[in-house]
Amino acid sequence: MPKANKSAKAAGKAAIAKPSEDQPVLRAIKGGKAAPKPAKPTPLKATSAAADDVPVIGLNLEPAKLSPAMAAYFKKCEDKLGFVPNVLIAYAFDMGKLETFVAMYNDLMLGESGLSKLEREMIAVVVSSQNRCYYCLTAHGAAVRQYSGNPLLGEHLVMNYRVARLNKRHRAMLDFAAKLTASPWSVEESDRERLRRVGFTDRDTWDISAVAGFFNMSNRVASATDMRPNPIYHRQAR
Amino acid sequence: MPKANKSAKAAGKAAIAKPSEDQPVLRAIKGGKAAPKPAKPTPLKATSAAADDVPVIGLNLEPAKLSPAMAAYFKKCEDKLGFVPNVLIAYAFDMGKLETFVAMYNDLMLGESGLSKLEREMIAVVVSSQNRCYYCLTAHGAAVRQYSGNPLLGEHLVMNYRVARLNKRHRAMLDFAAKLTASPWSVEESDRERLRRVGFTDRDTWDISAVAGFFNMSNRVASATDMRPNPIYHRQAR
Amino acid sequence: MPKANKSAKAAGKAAIAKPSEDQPVLRAIKGGKAAPKPAKPTPLKATSAAADDVPVIGLNLEPAKLSPAMAAYFKKCEDKLGFVPNVLIAYAFDMGKLETFVAMYNDLMLGESGLSKLEREMIAVVVSSQNRCYYCLTAHGAAVRQYSGNPLLGEHLVMNYRVARLNKRHRAMLDFAAKLTASPWSVEESDRERLRRVGFTDRDTWDISAVAGFFNMSNRVASATDMRPNPIYHRQAR
């Protein structure tokens, strides 16, 4: 697969273009002036070795000028990750929306919590698997592989979390998230009690619920807009 | 039903207690020191005339001190609405979470958009009906009754939006939101095209998706935590 | 909302017209000669304050002459309720059908039983919520509010009966009705045993089943014919 890998790497590179003054990241990806309408992407021949060379989202939205805070944040992404996650580029047509998304994301996934960052990523992947969300399975599947140092765990959670060998805490946590995703109306006190029995505090239960809720939102925004993950995720931490 | 109404009105009052320095709103509702654990609420006798006199949420979370911004916001709620919506009280155990929630909510539901505020509330109710979310159906059902000046429209959307006599724009908008809620994985370009055909711009499609996504999150946080709406909503704009 | 309320009240009035010799109730509502075909109702603008001013059902059926028994029954409805429920007007194209419907309804909902009338209405609402039946949720939601003297109970059962604080008897009764509605093939002896354990006799179990069955019928007749409830229900016992 060397050819594929190479072209995929190139695509990965493109996605990391600097948010310089003329914001090539945004223009290149959503088309900007030159490609005013995302038009229906021409279908890849299934047998060709091709990167995910489609627009970041299937909507034609003009990129906005990055606010100083967001320009700094994009810079930080590039420095730490080597690229700006496409979800940020997707939201970057409106600084208000980008900033509230980033604030909520960072609070939930990186803020203080009784849940480890890995646990929060595990919830993200199980919710996204239930909702079959390509973007989130790709980006957060990579995060699980990375945080856990256990590539198989990422695969398990993407495909069917029930095959993972989980301890009781993690199984209860993921069962709660999966039920909350599939039939939120059926979650009751007995479900919260099960979390308490394996040691979660009520604050932990809030966090499990909030993370599961957040990805039920993000999965739908991603699916509704045909959002595409940075190809680089696919090769991370295998 | 006068007795019921009276007791319900009393409960409504209670829920509007001022966020004074010692924050009785939060303490009264979540229990604070005096009621350290929400304990399993004793079941109402179904035949008794009783208000929704249960804790705001079914988790035992200590109220935090309101930040100046949030204290001002709660004050504004009371001045404009006559009460602080319970969802805000539920989030008020952590100022960071409360503030990001408020920021995203206000951007989505009250910010600039090609969708009217009523349209955004209509999406909120249809998503919440699909997810059978008691909190959101109550609060946003009231908003639809109020914004539309059409109490029946609120009932229709709560019970089954297909019985509402909607124009093509609204029917397409709500079909999109309902499908995105029930099977996000199946939303495709043809669904976006249907929105374009009834006149929605791509930016409108983003907003429909983001509002539908947001309530798929909120419905789940509410169900997971047994969040209870302010009883006053039930009687608004009938 | 005063305008809406007024016009809704007017519509409510109209629906209570006397079944006099020329039966204006039937003619006015189903169209009679003057409005020979219900035609597709012109869509309400969602934002307009409008009553549910659409035909009682979406089928064009000529009203029949009320039999003496049914004329007396309609009279009794007006005297006791202040109006004739639309479901009766819908069936009144054929006296045989109207009479068997009334006979079965009255036996089940008002006849002797180990279940209180409120309990039977609770079952009606939970079944109708599962089936998202606008007519029955409206009419029987009002009945639950009225019989229970607890407006919130009506809201809970319409939206998601799992949020109601029910005693064990009522929870078991409604779980049975909900399961029987959603997957009748899966109801087995263990389900009947659960009813016995909370104190229901076998005769009670028959009645629970018969009421749940009846609304599974009525919900479908209502949805199949686009049956519309009398608007007055919406404001009862709030």
Place this chain on the structure above:
Amino acid sequence: MPKANKSAKAAGKAAIAKPSEDQPVLRAIKGGKAAPKPAKPTPLKATSAAADDVPVIGLNLEPAKLSPAMAAYFKKCEDKLGFVPNVLIAYAFDMGKLETFVAMYNDLMLGESGLSKLEREMIAVVVSSQNRCYYCLTAHGAAVRQYSGNPLLGEHLVMNYRVARLNKRHRAMLDFAAKLTASPWSVEESDRERLRRVGFTDRDTWDISAVAGFFNMSNRVASATDMRPNPIYHRQAR
């Protein structure tokens, strides 16, 4: 299978016992005094050749004295069919319930209609197949075999009506009944229009809906009470 047939025939015989003064039909089948509680039936060994020698229903209900009208009706069943259908015996613990059931059944299934009796039986079977109702599939599957003179048609409708070679009228009729059974909330004007396009009048649509509704009721009463069909149905019109 001669042994099986013989014992099955014997059981069939038993079920046709005369409603004489001491009503052996009811006593024998529901247990009466002698067998006061249906008790959990001892499981048949699956490999034994055995009739459906279980109580008519899984509830312990005392038979009532047949009213003259119902005694005459039972007599008529025996004369015409050679047996009293078990559903009637199940309802015979209460003359009011039996009479309203019989009245509605006869109006719907045997009364005047634009639908032939076979068509009404076809709807009954398709609804019952969706709901996997053993009683109704058995009794009405036999009726379809008999009325149609086409034993295969009965099998098709029991197993999967989509495999039957149906004309457009029948396919539209059964699609409507199946959709109304599976997701009544989703039936809309376009569904009624499809019936009109293949020639059904609005009155026919009512009848299709009412028959489909009726079996959604009966299926649930039968499943909820573990109602057992007369074994003789199984061998009719093969």
Place this chain on the structure above:
Amino acid sequence: MPKANKSAKAAGKAAIAKPSEDQPVLRAIKGGKAAPKPAKPTPLKATSAAADDVPVIGLNLEPAKLSPAMAAYFKKCEDKLGFVPNVLIAYAFDMGKLETFVAMYNDLMLGESGLSKLEREMIAVVVSSQNRCYYCLTAHGAAVRQYSGNPLLGEHLVMNYRVARLNKRHRAMLDFAAKLTASPWSVEESDRERLRRVGFTDRDTWDISAVAGFFNMSNRVASATDMRPNPIYHRQAR
């Protein structure tokens, strides 16, 4: 029904034509040269007494020359059963496919196993009922009637296996097969444990799984190709 029976019997006869040198079985049924395309079968009038006189499958596949092994096998079918099952005729367009199908079928259904042949047929019917497969319900429903000497058991399993009076072993076995059919992803160690608790060895569990899996394959091949069972099955072992 004598006319129906007669014509059905004739159709049964036709299906048992000898696989002589010119293979009339295959030619007659799939059309061979004379009927080059199965064409959409003209719909039966539902009320006419007619056999299942449609092609064996809804695809136009040229029959292949039977290999000596398969010619011998077809001969054996006729000698033992009186006819060649249509599924074999359906596969006979390709000797490789026919032979691997026969080999797997015979190993699973007739080979050595801790499960009796009846038990394997019971699994086949329950899986096919879940999948509503006309071919397999017909052919294997007959087998259950035959092997068990209990015609009712066949009906129960076709319609709803939960109504059969099964011993614990059989109920656990069929619950496993039904769950594996409906939601294979949810089968876990606890499900295997339940089988062990009622006495199944791990080898038995393999066989239950393999038979359930096989009919999940066959049901889909049959539905995808509109495969039709030999009419003779319908009358066997009633």
Place this chain on the structure above:
Amino acid sequence: MPKANKSAKAAGKAAIAKPSEDQPVLRAIKGGKAAPKPAKPTPLKATSAAADDVPVIGLNLEPAKLSPAMAAYFKKCEDKLGFVPNVLIAYAFDMGKLETFVAMYNDLMLGESGLSKLEREMIAVVVSSQNRCYYCLTAHGAAVRQYSGNPLLGEHLVMNYRVARLNKRHRAMLDFAAKLTASPWSVEESDRERLRRVGFTDRDTWDISAVAGFFNMSNRVASATDMRPNPIYHRQAR
């Protein structure tokens, strides 16, 4: 992740042990004498870097002596693939079952067909995604990556085939396979016609159906027995 990779590689190696006289492949993996019962595997700590070091299946089955044909086949696997796929090891407790499985697999996936090998693997992955089968998604996801030279295509089909940019032929093929998997009873002539319209012959339709059917079988055998894929697949053709 180097540690993880190393240990995973080691596990991969182990899985390729030669089927020598004492059959270490089988003994090592299923436990043989030394590990007579697979016992409930001790749960991995989710955060530990660990290979899928669990038994090949969750059933305790004694390995059989490989027949000469199967010994040769295993040898060929090692020579060509570098390892023996675990599914073969799982079936190797019984030479008859192994041989019929291999024969059917090879005929369907590698034999002559109007479908390319890649197309058959694409069907395998889409069916397995619907059924959330860990084994088959892993093994056949790798095959799609490999055959297509397009790693992204493998990810798309594993996660949600609707996000892949497919030509009409492939989309119709996969829609057919997905529908046949989810609701086989609903596949009708119109579905076959859609395949014809994009150029598939009736023989192609058979092959699509047979491959989709086969993986509906294999997915269930794998899930029922907790079958585990060779870890090496995870890293192939990324």
